[in-house]
Amino acid sequence: MANVERKLFLGGRLKRLRYDLNLSQTQMAEDLGVSPSYLNHLERNQRPVTAQVLLKLAATYDLDLRTFTDDSEPSGEADLVEIFADPLFKDLRLPRREISELVASSPMTAEAITRLYRAYTERKKRDILAIAEEDSVDQSPSDWVRDQIQGHHNFFPELDDLGERLFETLGSDPHTLEESATRRLSALHGTEIRLMPAQVMMMYQRRFDPHRRRLMISETLGGSSRRFAVVYQLALSEYGADLKAMVEKARAPDLATSRLYKIALINYLTAATLMPYGRFLEAAQSNAYDIELLRAPFETSFEQAAQRLTTLSRPGHRGVPFFLMRIDSAGNVSKRFAAGHFPFSRYGGACPRWNLHQAFQTPGRIITQVIQTPDGVRYFTLSRTLDKGLRGYGDGAWSEQAVGLGCELKHADKLIYARGIDLNNPNAVETGPMCRLCERPNCRERAAPPAVKTLAVDEWIKAVTAFPF
Numbered sequence: 001m002a003n004v005e006r007k008l009f010l011g012g013r014l015k016r017l018r019y020d021l022n023l024s025q026t027q028m029a030e031d032l033g034v035s036p037s038y039l040n041h042l043e044r045n046q047r048p049v050t051a052q053v054l055l056k057l058a059a060t061y062d063l064d065l066r067t068f069t070d071d072s073e074p075s076g077e078a079d080l081v082e083i084f085a086d087p088l089f090k091d092l093r094l095p096r097r098e099i100s101e102l103v104a105s106s107p108m109t110a111e112a113i114t115r116l117y118r119a120y121t122e123r124k125k126r127d128i129l130a131i132a133e134e135d136s137v138d139q140s141p142s143d144w145v146r147d148q149i150q151g152h153h154n155f156f157p158e159l160d161d162l163g164e165r166l167f168e169t170l171g172s173d174p175h176t177l178e179e180s181a182t183r184r185l186s187a188l189h190g191t192e193i194r195l196m197p198a199q200v201m202m203m204y205q206r207r208f209d210p211h212r213r214r215l216m217i218s219e220t221l222g223g224s225s226r227r228f229a230v231v232y233q234l235a236l237s238e239y240g241a242d243l244k245a246m247v248e249k250a251r252a253p254d255l256a257t258s259r260l261y262k263i264a265l266i267n268y269l270t271a272a273t274l275m276p277y278g279r280f281l282e283a284a285q286s287n288a289y290d291i292e293l294l295r296a297p298f299e300t301s302f303e304q305a306a307q308r309l310t311t312l313s314r315p316g317h318r319g320v321p322f323f324l325m326r327i328d329s330a331g332n333v334s335k336r337f338a339a340g341h342f343p344f345s346r347y348g349g350a351c352p353r354w355n356l357h358q359a360f361q362t363p364g365r366i367i368t369q370v371i372q373t374p375d376g377v378r379y380f381t382l383s384r385t386l387d388k389g390l391r392g393y394g395d396g397a398w399s400e401q402a403v404g405l406g407c408e409l410k411h412a413d414k415l416i417y418a419r420g421i422d423l424n425n426p427n428a429v430e431t432g433p434m435c436r437l438c439e440r441p442n443c444r445e446r447a448a449p450p451a452v453k454t455l456a457v458d459e460w461i462k463a464v465t466a467f468p469f
Contacts, residue, residue, distance in 0.1 A: 163272025
């Protein structure tokens with residue numbers, strides 16, 4: 001028989017949704033108009049989820065059904081696959097099927113295992129470094145913020161709406177945005193912009209003096225970074241209360257984590273103002289995601305445009321679901337974002353087989369590659385070093401950082417960078433979760449980057465406030 005409907009067993013996702021909403025089975029059953037026993041059967045995958053239940057879920061909890069019912073692995077499965085690849089569990093030979101079943105049937109148990117392994121690795125690091133005074137193995141601020149962002153798939157619709165509103169308030173012209181923002185800061189918020197010599201600013205690129213209401217920007221900053229700094233200050237001045245409410249709602253565990261999360265949200269809002277969602281998506285699609293052509297009308301840097309591409313997940317108006325990673329020449333990872341699925345290594349850096357590391361050998365040039373992760377999924381990737389973004393440097397001056405941008409191979413036909421490549425039969429390079437878990441022969445012969453550096457809270461805040469966009 002043709003067109004037989006595929007039954008949807010979504011018990012794990014349904015249970016996770018209920019936990020996230022802090023609802024009991026009885027409360028959710030009442031919301032959906034079903035009995036608690038029926039809901040229990042759905043959560044235990046003893047009954048398939050019907051179309052009526054899916055529609056009720058979407059209407060009641062404002063769900064995007066394409067995300068809720070997609071075929072990508074459940075949240076947390078990639079983490080468990082990486083964890084059980086550790087040589088510590090080698091003798092168990094745990095099949096992927098059992099990991100999938102665990103995540104689907106007991107998502108909280110899977111989360112507990114992930115937290116336990118995270119605590120184990122953090123304790124092991126401290127033992128190696130002989131830091132005996134540290135008794136806590138809690139999640140670091142940067143890890144917590146990263147999990148929050150990835151929990152939203154790097155998409156915050158309320159910030160996109162605010163960004164589009166502020167863009168219109170400033171005249172809807174990207175080329176006059178900085179001037180308009182400067183005038184509005186002065187007229188409505190009493191804030192003056194001052195370009196300062198590098199000798200005065202020293203290691204800072206921007207500083208805000210709340211007493212004099214003065215934003216000081218280093219004269220070494222290039223145009224795109226300076227624009228970001230000005231709009232960042234305006235976004236904070238205009239929507240500080242909204243940002244504070246979002247941070248409070250997230251319930252960060254401590255003040256340092258709250259501060260870092262707020263900075264991340266302001267960065268997102270600033271990018272949403274410089275590159276408003278609707279205009280940016282239209283430009284991206286019309287230019288086949290050519291980043292050089294895309295950045296020009298918005299006067300942004302390559303990195304700003306590339307990172308904005310990872311946020312295009314508005315229901316009904318979605319872009320290609322990109323992921324992005326930024327590393328330095330030593331292999332230290334400073335950014336990880338993903339609109340779609342990509343098995344980032346939580347406990348290490350990128351596999352050296354990914355040519356992201358080779359971008360430093362060809363500065364300023366985009367290199368492409370098709371990679372295949374251990375779960376068998378293929379991705380099209382492009383990598384490039386970043387401009388220094390500072391005045392006084394020529395076109396050939398590059399920073400010691402590179403970004404890798406990619407998407408699942410099924411989306412690659414939309415990208416100008418994939419033209420001329422046989423996407424049906426690509427030469428895919430197998431990659432692993434990270435070096436210390438990889439046992440492929442000849443893999444270790446490649447120049448693997450060193451272990452990922454763990455930054456202190458103050459270093460993370462300094463790095464983020466340096467306007468990485």
